[in-house]
Every structure is written in C-alpha cells, then in structure tokens.
Amino acid sequence: MASQMKIKAKIKGDTTEVKALMTHPMENGMSKDKESGEVIPAHFIQNVVAKVGDRTVLTALWSGGVSKNPYLAFKFTGAAKGDKVDITWTDNKGATETETAAIE
Amino acid sequence: MTDAKRRILLKGSLAAGAVGFAIGAGLLTPGMVLAAWPEAAFNAQSVDAALTGLLGTAAHEASDKIDLKAPDIAENGAVVPVTVESTLEGVSSISLVASGNMMPLLASFELGAGAVPFVSTRVKMGKTANLVALVKAGDKIYSASKEVKVTVGGC
Numbered sequence: 632m633a634s635q636m637k638i639k640a641k642i643k644g645d646t647t648e649v650k651a652l653m654t655h656p657m658e659n660g661m662s663k664d665k666e667s668g669e670v671i672p673a674h675f676i677q678n679v680v681a682k683v684g685d686r687t688v689l690t691a692l693w694s695g696g697v698s699k700n701p702y703l704a705f706k707f708t709g710a711a712k713g714d715k716v717d718i719t720w721t722d723n724k725g726a727t728e729t730e731t732a733a734i735e
Numbered sequence: 736m737t738d739a740k741r742r743i744l745l746k747g748s749l750a751a752g753a754v755g756f757a758i759g760a761g762l763l764t765p766g767m768v769l770a771a772w773p774e775a776a777f778n779a780q781s782v783d784a785a786l787t788g789l790l791g792t793a794a795h796e797a798s799d800k801i802d803l804k805a806p807d808i809a810e811n812g813a814v815v816p817v818t819v820e821s822t823l824e825g826v827s828s829i830s831l832v833a834s835g836n837m838m839p840l841l842a843s844f845e846l847g848a849g850a851v852p853f854v855s856t857r858v859k860m861g862k863t864a865n866l867v868a869l870v871k872a873g874d875k876i877y878s879a880s881k882e883v884k885v886t887v888g889g890c
C-alpha cells in the first residue's frame with residue numbers, strides 16, 4: 632500500500648531539517664461520537680522513529696494529545712544531499728507505516 | 736478471496752517477513768523492537784506524576800536557553816502549533832506537557848546521534864493552561880513554560 636505520509640528533507644549548511652505529515656485520527660479515547668454518544672476508542676500513534684541510514688536520529692513517544700494528522704519537524708547534522716531519511720510510526724493497535732525521502 | 740483481503744494478507748506477510756529477517760540478522764532483539772512506551776507516564780493525571788513516570792523525577796529548573804514557541808491565543812485547542820529549540824549542551828530528550836489536560840503528558844522526543852535540539856509539532860489542549868517544554872541535558876531537567884489561552888478546547 633502506498634504510504635500516506637509526506638516527508639520533506641532539506642539540507643542547509645550541515646543541518647538537515649525534516650518535515651513530516653502523517654495521516655492518522657489520533658483518537659485519545661475520551662471523545663464521544665456525536666451521533667451515537669458512544670466513546671470513540673483510543674487510536675493514536677505511540678511511537679515514531681526517524682533514521683538516516685542505520686542511525687536513529689529521533690524517537691518520538693506520543694499520546695493521544697498530539698493533533699490529528701500529526702505534523703513533526705526535527706533537525707540533525709552529519710548527513711549529505713541524497714542520503715535517505717526513513718520515518719516509521721506505530722500506533723496503539725500495532726498498525727505501522729514507513730516512508731522514505733532523499734535529502735534535497 | 737476479494738482483492739482487498741488479498742492485499743491485507745500480502746501486507747501482513749511482508750511485514751512479518753521483514754521483522755523476522757531483522758530479528759534473524761541480529762538487528763533487533765525480541766522485546767526491543769520499539770522503545771518502551773511509558774504507559775504510566777502517559778496515563779498520569781497530574782504533571783508531577785507524568786514527569787516522575789517519564790523522567791524519574793518531577794524536579795526541573797527554568798532555563799532561558801530553551802525557546803518555546805506557541806501561540807498566545809489558540810482559537811482551536813485541537814491544533815496548537817508548538818516548537819521547542821534549545822541551546823543547552825548535551826540534550827538527550829525534549830518532552831511536552833499541557834498542565835490543564837486530563838492526561839498532561841503530550842509527547843516526548845528522544846534525540847539520537849547528531850540530532851539538533853529542535854522539534855516542532857501540533858498538540859491538543861483542553862483548556863487555557865501552561866504549555867511546558869522539559870529538556871533533559873546531562874542528568875538535569877530544564878524547563879520553559881508559556882500560557883496558551885484556548886478559545887475552544889480540543890480534547
């Protein structure tokens with residue numbers, strides 16, 4: 632399945648900035664369905680891992696307090712144009728999605 | 736079998752295959768597949784309990800070497816943009832807490848090798864409260880705080 636995640640990685644000097652947009656409902660398990668009045672079960676990304684090659688540059692641990700369709704930006708050094716950035720998220724139901732982008 | 740089912744089956748077996756390969760190659764050891772998600776910290780209903788669960792202590796010291804950017808007024812509490820940047824040396828993690836949320840701990844970012852102490856994301860805030868950034872540098876925890884007025888709560 633094509634990933635729905637969007638990643639942009641740009642290098643400026645020796646610092647690479649990565650911006651990622653993921654598609655996820657990020658339900659915190661506390662809101663109610665407007666029609667049925669039933670609590671919507673928690674469904675959110677718990678873990679995001681960003682790698683450059685074999686190097687893990689960022690591990691994010693999230694709650695349902697991160698907004699729907701999460702945005703994440705971070706920076707790191709020690710990479711070059713063309714290097715690949717991999718971002719993988721895993722949610723509380725075990726679903727996972729990975730996307731890769733080359734540094735521009 | 737429908738197409739959709741076949742896709743699911745295929746995806747599942749591919750994913751399992753990849754993980755199996757990674758374990759076999761010694762890249763991953765079972766139980767270490769993901770950094771542990773600190774459930775107690777995320778479910779804690781007070782800032783102190785969340786911080787103790789996450790960082791081992793609720794003690795932190797305000798620092799002007801942390802730049803916390805968030806709006807003064809958030810019209811929509813469901814989407815509050817926040818950026819944290821720090822000039823502290825040896826930063827290993829950045830965590831975000833909304834003091835007025837039922838479960839205050841929003842997110843924690845562990846910085847790996849070469850990471851710059853900078854993260855930007857969007858969070859939910861239930862009501863007007865302090866948004867607090869906690870930066871772990873060395874074995875000390877530093878913080879910066881900003882009040883965000885929330886017009887419509889987003890939790």
